[in-house]
Amino acid sequence: MENKIIARTLRLLGQLMELHDENPFKVKSIANAAFKIDKLPYPIAGKSLTEMEQIDGLGKSTASKVWALVQTNSIPELSDLLAQTPSGIVEMMRIKGLGPKKIVVIWKELEIENVGELYYACNENRLIEAKGFGLKTQEEIKKAIEFSMASSGRFIYARIEHFAEGLLQELQRQFRTDQVYVVGQYRRRCEIIDSLDILTSYSLTNDIKQLLENAGLNPGSFINNAIECEAEIGIKVNLIFCTSENIGWQKILHTGNNDHVDELALKLVNTDVSGKSEYEIYALAGIPFIEPELREGLNEFPLAAANKLPDLISYTDLKGTLHNHSTWSDGVHSLEEMAVFCRDELKLAYLGICDHSKSAFYANGLNEIRVAAQQREIEELNIKLAPFYIFKGIESDILYDGSLDYSSDVLASFDFVVASVHSILKMTEDKATERLIKAVENPFTTILGHPTGRLLLSRGGYPINHRKVIDACAANNVIIEINANPLRLDLDWRWQQYAIEKGVLLSINPDAHRKEGFYDMHYGTLIARKGGVSRNNCLNAMDLDQIKTLFTKKRS
Structure with missing residues (x-):
């Protein structure tokens, strides 16, 4: 067991002890031991209990905890405190700027028990008037949570909208063409976006990677007429290339989910769609144009066949x-x-x-x-x-x-x-x-x-x-x-x-x-x-x- 893991575990123990209002001298002792172990020039796990007790800043009580952790992968006191603490509260401790004192207020006074509730509370300004908080602290916590959420690679639509629209304009500028379209989940206005799919008729050239880097993307390998890229904000960007003649069908293919595309394809068997716009392709299938938001393979085709597609609100x-x-x-x-x-x-x-x-x-x-x-x-x-x-x-x-x-x-x-x-x-x-x-x-x-x-x-x-x-x-x-x-x-x-x-x-x-x-x-x-x-x-x-x-x- 590495020193950093041992130190991190002791820090968590100290934070939970403070959270549950235990003796402040014991809390300080645990925090000090965590700092000392993190800075040791040798692995503490290889030491005997007696040797651990001799390390400056540990003492018998803390050394016994470290010994138990190394031998059993757990500390009894830590296990007891974790059992008394909601898992969401433990997760909050990882948020930059939130120490035990602030978390006590969030948990006990505001009755918030997980990061999601805390993020929403920031949006509703519930932290502003709470003891030890203010508008600046609230905004810092909100940004820290957003950063953590972004690291998962999944984004709520609103968090990605500004980036997506800016990237679209930048790619149009780099490729010197307006035939660049956001498709996929974003075009369907899904509430959660896993990746940004972008379609373009730009002809592939040797400088494509440089152009993508100019647009703020980190391009990967080229597979099946597509390049998978990473954006700085953490979302995956799939850039899909096609010919100008095929752009109408490709927009349909990469916008609708699989169920929608499969059902439309059955209606177009042996139909030449090259050079046709999206509107023209739906007409060839014998149905009115289906708005991108509705292309989920649910009831859009029966509604279209009955000419009952809704006139969507704006x-x-x-x-x-x-x-x-x-x-x-x-x-x-x-x-x-x-x-x-x-x-x-x-x-x-x-x-x-x-x-x-x-x-x-x-x-x-x-x-x-x-x-x-x-x-x-x-x-x-x-x-x-x-x-x-x-x-x-x-x-x-x-x-x-x-x-x-x-x-x-x-x-x-x-x-x-x-x-x-x-x-x-x-x-x-x-x-x-x-x-x-x-x-x-x-x-x-x-x-x-x-x-x-x-x-x-x-x-x-x-x-x-x-x-x-x-x-x-x-x-x-x-x-x-x-x-x-x-x-x-x-x-x-x-x-x-x-x-x-x-x-x-x-x-x-x-x-x-x-x-x-x-x-x-x-x-x-x-x-x-x-x-x-x-x-x-x-x-x-x-x-x-x-x-x-x-x-x-x-x-x-």
């Missing part, structure tokens, strides 16, 4: 934004700042403010007195900012028994209620489904917020029976949120079409905690397009009068 279809937070709970900007930004910068007609309810104490949730005060401010702002309109909303916690957070009298004071689960996320499918359905059946629930609580690449959502929950929303006239935060994108696009078939409206909600968070509606729109959502299926594609009527009807 960002410009959105007339307002619902489910947002202000400084009344855990937001960065004031209610007026959020409203003015929506009106003047985004040119929207309305804002739905949904600060956290009283059970969300970690997010400065509103008690009944503060609810009334916020509603008075909204009434004043609606006079001041007219015709722009602010709806009185709340993100009401769904409690463990499925009830909502507040009495009926308080819930009745809101224009609309977003009901969401934020606590006790470890549930069986039956319990989670029962909990959501009970909340959906509450007559005050307008929108079901982020239905599974998932955090992409960080935390799987609690398991639910999607069909039962969606059916309950249909029966109770409850809208389902497509949470546009790129870490959530929940409701999952795979269930959006089922909701539409059941007549359930969907709402693209940014869950913004600062002005810049409104821009996440872009990602919500992309994932809604992937789910086959049109403006007719989307709540906040309604104009102000329409949505006022809908909320009034629901409340009555």
Whole structure:
């Protein structure tokens, strides 16, 4: 066993001892021993217990721990502490800038138990007011987590978008052609991107590797008309070459998943597609053009054959934004700042403010007195900012028994209620489904917020029976949120079409905690397009009068 491994194990022991508030002198002794062992010019594993005890900075107690580690590959005290500590907390200790004191606050006060929850908390600014933290520390932690996530080679769409669009432009410049296209997962707007696939009709030349290096790529070997490259940010980039005459079919071939391409190919047997555009090739197959987002081999071909492909929603279809937070709970900007930004910068007609309810104490949730005060401010702002309109909303916690957070009298004071689960996320499918359905059946629930609580690449959502929950929303006239935060994108696009078939409206909600968070509606729109959502299926594609009527009807 190498000295570095022994030192690393002792450091973990010391951190856990500090985390669990053990004697600070013992903690310091373990930390000092770890430092000493890491710097030894010889392997300590080859020493006897007596020899270990003589090493400066160890002593009998620590030496016995090192001896146990070398002989049994474990330290009893460490095993005991690990058993008392959630695995996600141990993982947090690897994040640069997070020591035991800060982790105690995160774990015990903010009730965050894994890196995924911590990353989302950074996005919601929950760390800013916590003891020992601040905006700068929060941003440093967020960047450290993003770096760690990138090292896995998988990226959420939003993290790769800027790089992908910049790389596309740079390759067009290097190749001196505009026939460079991003295909694959990125073009289908998948929520998780494993690799960037780029198609080009550029003719291969001897200087291709140099051109790719100029574009910031590290090219590998050339196999089957493709070069696999690595980008500095950690994602794999596949560069695929083809002739100009074949570009239409190649775009189809490398955009759709295997099921989609195979089914289309069957419709094109013995058909010459050379020189044809994508639109022309789908026409040759006897079907309308299928948008890239829909090419997943699900129900797109039956819809195309019946001429029922959805007219996919676009960002410009959105007339307002619902489910947002202000400084009344855990937001960065004031209610007026959020409203003015929506009106003047985004040119929207309305804002739905949904600060956290009283059970969300970690997010400065509103008690009944503060609810009334916020509603008075909204009434004043609606006079001041007219015709722009602010709806009185709340993100009401769904409690463990499925009830909502507040009495009926308080819930009745809101224009609309977003009901969401934020606590006790470890549930069986039956319990989670029962909990959501009970909340959906509450007559005050307008929108079901982020239905599974998932955090992409960080935390799987609690398991639910999607069909039962969606059916309950249909029966109770409850809208389902497509949470546009790129870490959530929940409701999952795979269930959006089922909701539409059941007549359930969907709402693209940014869950913004600062002005810049409104821009996440872009990602919500992309994932809604992937789910086959049109403006007719989307709540906040309604104009102000329409949505006022809908909320009034629901409340009555």
